[in-house]
Amino acid sequence: MNTLIEARGLKRYYRRGSETVKALDGVDVSIREGEMVAVLGPSGSGKTTLINLLSCLDAPTEGTLTVAGKSVAGLDEDRLVEVRRGVLGFVFQRFHLLPTLTVTENIELPLTFLGRAPDPKRTQEILAMVGLTDRAAHLPNELSGGQMQRAAIARALMIEPRILVADEPTGNLDKKTGESIFRLFKQLAAKGLAIIITTHNASFGREADRAITLEDGRIVKEERTDAAK
Amino acid sequence: MPTRYLGLALKNLKRRPVRTALTAAGVGLAVAVAVSLGGFVLGYRQAIDKSIEMLGFQVMIMAKGCPYEAATLMLKGGTGLLYLPSDTYRKVKDDPGIEAITPIFVGIAQKEAGGVRDDASQKTFTVLDGIDVPSFVAMKPWLKFKSGAGYSGGKWFDPASKDEVVLGYELAEYEQRKVGDSYYATVTPFGKTDPVRHEFKVVGVLERTGTQDDGTVFLPIDAARDAFNRPKQLTILGLKLKEFNAANMREFENKWLKLPEVQVVSLQQVKTTLVSLVGTAQTMIAAVAVIAVIVALIGVVNTILMSVYERTGEIGVMKALGARRGDIFELIWLETLMICLLGSIVGSIGAWVGAGLVEKAIKSLADLGVSGSIVRITPGVIGWAISGSLALGFFAGLYPAWRAASMRPVDAIGEGAA
Ligand SMILES: Nc1ncnc2c1ncn2[C@@H]1O[C@H](COP(=O)(O)OP(=O)(O)OP(=O)(O)O)[C@@H](O)[C@H]1O
Ligand SMILES: [Mg+2]
Numbered sequence: 001m002n003t004l005i006e007a008r009g010l011k012r013y014y015r016r017g018s019e020t021v022k023a024l025d026g027v028d029v030s031i032r033e034g035e036m037v038a039v040l041g042p043s044g045s046g047k048t049t050l051i052n053l054l055s056c057l058d059a060p061t062e063g064t065l066t067v068a069g070k071s072v073a074g075l076d077e078d079r080l081v082e083v084r085r086g087v088l089g090f091v092f093q094r095f096h097l098l099p100t101l102t103v104t105e106n107i108e109l110p111l112t113f114l115g116r117a118p119d120p121k122r123t124q125e126i127l128a129m130v131g132l133t134d135r136a137a138h139l140p141n142e143l144s145g146g147q148m149q150r151a152a153i154a155r156a157l158m159i160e161p162r163i164l165v166a167d168e169p170t171g172n173l174d175k176k177t178g179e180s181i182f183r184l185f186k187q188l189a190a191k192g193l194a195i196i197i198t199t200h201n202a203s204f205g206r207e208a209d210r211a212i213t214l215e216d217g218r219i220v221k222e223e224r225t226d227a228a229k
Numbered sequence: 230m231p232t233r234y235l236g237l238a239l240k241n242l243k244r245r246p247v248r249t250a251l252t253a254a255g256v257g258l259a260v261a262v263a264v265s266l267g268g269f270v271l272g273y274r275q276a277i278d279k280s281i282e283m284l285g286f287q288v289m290i291m292a293k294g295c296p297y298e299a300a301t302l303m304l305k306g307g308t309g310l311l312y313l314p315s316d317t318y319r320k321v322k323d324d325p326g327i328e329a330i331t332p333i334f335v336g337i338a339q340k341e342a343g344g345v346r347d348d349a350s351q352k353t354f355t356v357l358d359g360i361d362v363p364s365f366v367a368m369k370p371w372l373k374f375k376s377g378a379g380y381s382g383g384k385w386f387d388p389a390s391k392d393e394v395v396l397g398y399e400l401a402e403y404e405q406r407k408v409g410d411s412y413y414a415t416v417t418p419f420g421k422t423d424p425v426r427h428e429f430k431v432v433g434v435l436e437r438t439g440t441q442d443d444g445t446v447f448l449p450i451d452a453a454r455d456a457f458n459r460p461k462q463l464t465i466l467g468l469k470l471k472e473f474n475a476a477n478m479r480e481f482e483n484k485w486l487k488l489p490e491v492q493v494v495s496l497q498q499v500k501t502t503l504v505s506l507v508g509t510a511q512t513m514i515a516a517v518a519v520i521a522v523i524v525a526l527i528g529v530v531n532t533i534l535m536s537v538y539e540r541t542g543e544i545g546v547m548k549a550l551g552a553r554r555g556d557i558f559e560l561i562w563l564e565t566l567m568i569c570l571l572g573s574i575v576g577s578i579g580a581w582v583g584a585g586l587v588e589k590a591i592k593s594l595a596d597l598g599v600s601g602s603i604v605r606i607t608p609g610v611i612g613w614a615i616s617g618s619l620a621l622g623f624f625a626g627l628y629p630a631w632r633a634a635s636m637r638p639v640d641a642i643g644e645g646a647a
Contacts (some may be wrong), residue, residue: 052639057549057637057638057639057642058637058639077548077554077637077638078553078554081548081551081552081553081554084549084551085551085553086551090546090549090550092546092642096542096543096546096642098237098543098546098547099244100237100240100241100243100244101237101240109237109547109550110550110551112233112234113547113550113551113552113553113556114551155550159551
C-alpha cells in the first residue's frame with residue numbers, strides 16, 4: 001500500500017524565554033493508506049505536536065517530512081495550506097463547529113473553501129454515515145457532545161480526504177460515546193482512509209492497526225496490534 | 230463583490246446584534262452628518278442660484294452701502310434700506326449696453342395686526358415693492374396670477390392708482406386675502422413720527438414662485454413713493470446687460486460708478502460673497518463630520534478586531550479546513566464593509582428624514598441671505614456618502630482582516646498543551 005506520510009528525524013523545539021522545549025526530538029513515522037495509527041503517551045509527551053506536524057498545521061524545526069508526495073519541511077503557512085487542502089481532514093477534541101451554522105452548513109463549509117459546490121446527495125450520504133440525518137438543520141448548541149463530534153467528522157469527510165487527523169477526538173466524550181466514535185473511525189479506515197488519532201485511552205491503542213507511544217518527544221514503543229490486517 | 234462568504238459574514242454580524250448595531254450607529258451618525266453637510270452645500274448653492282435667477286436681473290445699481298446687506302435684502306427681504314435719487318434711472322436707462330432695466334422702490338410696512346395668525350416666529354414687517362409693471366414683468370416673465378375661486382380676474386394695478394396692490398402667494402395665504410379684499414398696511418412716512426394706516430384693494434394674487442416675491446406686496450412705484458414720502462427716490466435698479474460677461478460688467482461698472490451715490494453690484498459677486506460667508510459655517514460642519522468619521526472608523530476597527538480575537542479558534546479551524554489567507558481576509562473584510570453599508574444606509578435615511586430639522590437649525594444659527602430650502606438631500610449626495618463610507622470600511626477592514634488572515638492555525642486553534 002502507498003505511503004501517505006513519511007517523517008524522518010522530526011524535531012519540534014519551542015523557545016520559552018531562554019529555555020528550549022524539545023516537544024518532539026527526533027521521530028520517524030510512516031503512515032500508509034487505509035491505516036489507522038494511534039498515538040499514545042502521557043500528557044506533555046508531544047502527541048499534539050507530532051500530529052500537528054504530520055498534518056501540516058505546523059512546521060518542524062528539523063527533519064524531513066513528505067505528505068501525499070510533497071516535501072513539506074520548511075514550508076510556511078501559505079504553502080502548508082495548499083498541501084492540506086483536499087488531502088487532510090481534521091477532527092478536534094473540542095469539535096470546533098461554527099456556532100452560527102447548522103450541521104449541514106458546517107459540514108459543507110470546507111467545500112466553500114475549496115471552491116467546490118456542495119452536492120446535497122453527498123451531504124445526505126455523509127450525514128447518514130455518521131448518523132445525523134435527523135439533526136441536519138440543527139445548530140451545534142442543540143446537539144450532544146457525541147453528535148457534535150459526529151458532525152465534525154462529517155465535516156472532515158466532506159472533502160473526501162486521504163488522511164483524517166484527530167487529536168483526542170474522544171477526550172470530551174463519555175466512555176460509551178467515545179467508543180462509538182472510535183468504531184466510526186475504524187469503519188472509515190476500513191474504506192481506505194488513513195487515520196491518525198491521539199488518545200489517552202490505551203484500549204483504543206490496542207484496537208488501532210498500529211500504536212505509537214511517545215515519551216518526552218521520542219517514540220518509546222511502536223507496536224503493530226492484533227487488529228492489523 | 231459577489232462572494233460566497235456573504236452569508237457567513239452576515240451570520241457573524243448577527244451573532245452580536247447589539248455590538249453590530251452600535252458600531253453601525255456610529256457609522257450612521259458620521260454618514261448623517263456628512264449627508265446633511267453635502268445636502269447643505271448643494272442645497273444652498275441651488276437656493277442662491279434660484280433666488281438670483283428669479284430676481285430676473287444680473288446687475289443691480291443701488292445706494293452705496295454694504296453690498297452683502299443690499300443683496301440679502303433683495304434675495305430675502307429685510308430692513309435697513311438706502312435710497313437713490315430717482316433721476317439715476319433716467320441717467321442710466323439709455324446706456325447702450327443695457328437690454329432691460331427696471332426701477333424698484335422698496336419700503337417696509339409694519340405688520341398689520343389684522344393677520345389671522347400672528348405668531349412670534351413670523352416677520353414683524355412686510356416688504357412693499359413699488360414697481361413699474363411693464364419693465365418689471367419683462368424681467369420676470371414667469372409671474373402669473375393665481376386663478377380659481379376668489380382669485381379670478383387677477384391683474385396688475387393701474388400705474389396711476391394709489392390704493393391697488395398685488396399680493397405674493399404666501400402673503401395672500403397667510404393673510405387670507407383674495408381678489409377684491411382689502412389689505413391694510415401701516416407705514417411711517419419719511420420725516421414723520423406717526424404711522425399712517427393705508428387701506429389697499431387686492432387686485433391680484435400671484436402664483437407661487439419659491440422666492441422672496443411670494444412674501445411681497447406689490448404696488449405702483451409712485452404710490453409707494455407717496456406712502457413713504459420719498460417722492461424722488463428709488464431703492465434699486467435691476468438691469469440685464471445685452472451680453473453679460475466679465476469684461477462688459479467691468480466696463481459697465483466703471484462707467485456708472487462715476488455717479489457719486491451709487492454702487493454697481495453684479496449678482497455673480499453677491500453669490501460669491503454669500504457662498505464664501507456660508508463656506509465658513511460649512512467648514513465647521515465639515516470639521517464635525519471629519520471627527521464623526523474618525524470616531525466611527527475607530528469604532529469599526531475596534532469592533533471587527535474584537536470579533537476577530539473572539540473568533541481566533543474559529544479562524545484557526547477554518548484555516549485547518551482549507552481556508553486560505555485570502556478567504557479569511559475576504560470574510561473579515563466583508564463583515565467590515567457590511568457594517569459600514571448598514572450604517573451608511575441608516576445614516577442616509579436619518580439625514581433624509583431629518584433634513585427639515587437640520588435646515589431649521591442652520592437657519593436659526595445664521596442668516597444665510599436666501600429664502601427657500603437650503604438643505605437638499607439628493608440621490609447623488611446619498612450615493613457619495615454610501616460610497617465614502619464603503620471606502621472607509623475598505624480601509625478600516627484592512628488591518629483586522631490582515632490580522633485574522635495571518636493567524637497560524639496551530640496557534641489559533643489552541644488545543645495544544647500550551
Ligand atoms: N506553543 C508552545 N510553546 C511552548 N511549548 C509548547 C507549545 N506547545 C506545546 N509545548 C510543549 O511541548 C510539549 C509537548 O506538548 P504537546 O501538546 O505535544 O503534548 P501532548 O502529548 O499533546 O499533551 P496532552 O496529552 O496534554 O495533550 C509540552 O511540554 C508542552 O508544554
Ligand atoms: Mg495534546
